[in-house]
Amino acid sequence: MKIIPFSELKYIISKGDVIALAALSTANLPAEILKTLVELNDEDESFTDFTVMLANDISDYRGDSYDLDSLTTRGMIKRLITSIITASPETIKAMHNNEIEAYYLPQGVIATHYRSTTAVSPGMITKIGLNTNVDPMYSGGKVNMVTREDLVSRIEVNSQTYLQYHFPKIDVAILRGTYADTEGNIYMTHEAHLGEGYSVALATHHNQGTVIVQVKAIVQQGNFNPSDVFIPGKLVDYVVINTDSNLHRQLIQTQYEPALSGYYQVTKMQEPYLAFGTRKVILRRAAQFLKKGDVISIGFGINNELSNVLLEENVNHLVQPNIDTGVFGGWISSGKHFGMNYNLSARMRHELTWDFIYNNGLDVAYLSFAQVDQYGNVNVSQFGDKMNGCGGFIDISQTVKRIVFSGAMVVGGQLSYADNKVTVTQEGEISKFVTEVKCIDFNADYATKLQQEVYFVTERAVFKLTNKGLLLIEIAPGIDLEQDVLAQMAFRPIIAKNLKVTENDIYQNKWGGLNHLLNSE
Structure with missing residues (x-):
């Protein structure tokens, strides 16, 4: 040297x-x-x-x-x-x-x-x-x-x-x-x-x-x-x-903070809880697919804020969030605090974290979507003028057995959550559910052959992947099936015979139901 x-x-x-x-x-x-x-x-x-x-x-x-x-x-x-x-x-x-x-x-x-x-x-x-x-x-x-x-x-x-x-x-x-x-x-x-x-x-x-x-x-x-x-x-x-x-900054937000390198633990959350609205509603419903003890892959995008919801619901100790950069457990920050991860239970080299993922270390992956087509294929890398790339999406989505895709059904839609129900006050402009995706980052047919359990959670409806395509299994209370869901899709999904209505307790400022749900298993 x-x-x-x-x-x-x-x-x-x-x-x-x-x-x-x-x-x-x-x-x-x-x-x-x-x-x-x-x-x-x-x-x-x-x-x-x-x-x-x-x-x-x-x-x-x-x-x-x-x-x-x-x-x-x-x-x-x-x-x-x-x-x-x-x-x-x-x-x-x-x-x-x-x-x-x-x-x-x-x-x-x-x-x-x-x-x-x-x-x-x-x-x-x-x-x-x-x-x-x-x-x-x-x-x-x-x-x-x-x-x-x-x-x-x-x-x-x-x-x-x-x-x-x-x-x-x-x-x-x-x-x-x-x-x-x-x-x-x-x-x-x-x-x-x-x-x-x-x-x-x-x-x-x-x-x-x-x-x-x-x-x-x-x-x-x-x-x-x-x-x-x-x-x-x-x-x-x-x-x-x-x-x-x-x-030579430790992170964007700070020159150096010892807690972010694991030298001490903080006693309170370092960011505000996510404001009540569409993103929070989606994440609350998505979180209901969790099981106690799950090791969770926290994806980029909306799901980066899942840890925020888990902390607010006081269930962070019942599961273990993971970011593929090598972050295990603790308080995984989001928004402007992204990357500022506190109280970690483990920190590993990046490539060793992928070894963990490739060897069935994850129980469930929470991933985002930009487009979903009639077969259940997902695009996250190229849409509109954006050329984001796949990141770790492909690696994770091809190795974990349970996947929850989360995101808004229509870009730009304005919704109200008054009276514990969902009302579309102004329809959005671009539907994310298209006839055919521009890029296949998640191949639905391959996923069924791998026997993966796959769900799609939006603010209006929940779908499940089957070998025949997307199955609509649940709609939000107050939502009109034809106008607010089916009319906003470029294809008609399979509709479950026992179509359920989402429990309405998630459509309020304070929820508190996730702890009971995980502990009742």
Whole structure:
């Protein structure tokens, strides 16, 4: 390991390099290294044609740092391999305009492939992604017309079909830790998430590439417990020491808060309870599919606020929420507090969390939807002008036995919940229930073959997936079946003979029924 100034990066990173990052938003983001690359490129435009590979989106919500858009707007990226982009608008625009090559591949596959490609293994071979948009039978994960190379292929092993992912070899890993010791060992002492940096470093070292780590400071070897080493010094080539704290934030919301790294527990919730309205009504009904002791995958979108509802209902101790970044239990925050997770029961490396998920660690997944079609297929990645990507949606939805999809039935609808019933006061403009989805991120036929139990919860109705399509099993009190539900769908679902009406106690400011429901099992 060699400690270098940021200025020496110009001699280490080259035009056309394959660069791997291991960050989520600003967490674990080596922003000062990115700043240096941007400034070097601004001098002579020599840092271009990069292939950038990362499992999660990186973003500068605050406006005082450097992120994916900082590279994209300068033409520094030739090819992007990721799973999700939600906060990099200029990068999405470049993808729309065919200015960069881009792939959306499953997050878990990206995070775990780093240690699957070794001298004694054939690379990433998995069933994850079969019969979805990343399957070469569809788009193979290609985002636009300029993206032509196949990174995914179908193969047969022992008469079973798998996908083989062909990721490029890494030239440079750009990573972040809190400290490096004098032997080059990296510690994640102040970080909110551990990430997959170890495996990225390992894969880079295997390829005889270069591993660069941004840290806050150098400490004497032996000052920390050796069990706390996150990346051993053998895998680290260069260390740069942060000079601007804004470019080494723990999270978007805070420079550093010890509780977010597990150093103490808080005694009260750090965010307000979700306001009563459509989102809360949907989540309350969705939560009724929980069972005591469930390990829950908390998905991005509306379901990120499920933990908020569980806390308000005083049932958080009866189940264990999980976020695939490596967060287990505790208080999983949402909204503006997203990423600020307190009182965790466990914290794991990103790629090890996917091992947990792939090995039936989850009991139920709470996922969102953008479109649902007549067969029960779901699209979350591309709709309207949005090109969000699949994130970990495909990995999770193909490995868990029980899935609850949650979301509004119609975009923009205005509803009233007075008198413990639902009234549509103004109809929305875009129905999410369409004849055919634009992208298949969840394949309903494949799910039935996997014998998954699947529900769709909206503010107006609840559906269940069957081998014949969507079965309408429940409508909200006050809702007109024909006008408010069926007329807002591009297809007619199967209607249960014993169509139920949702219990009306969830349509009030205070509920309190979930604790009783879970404890009565």
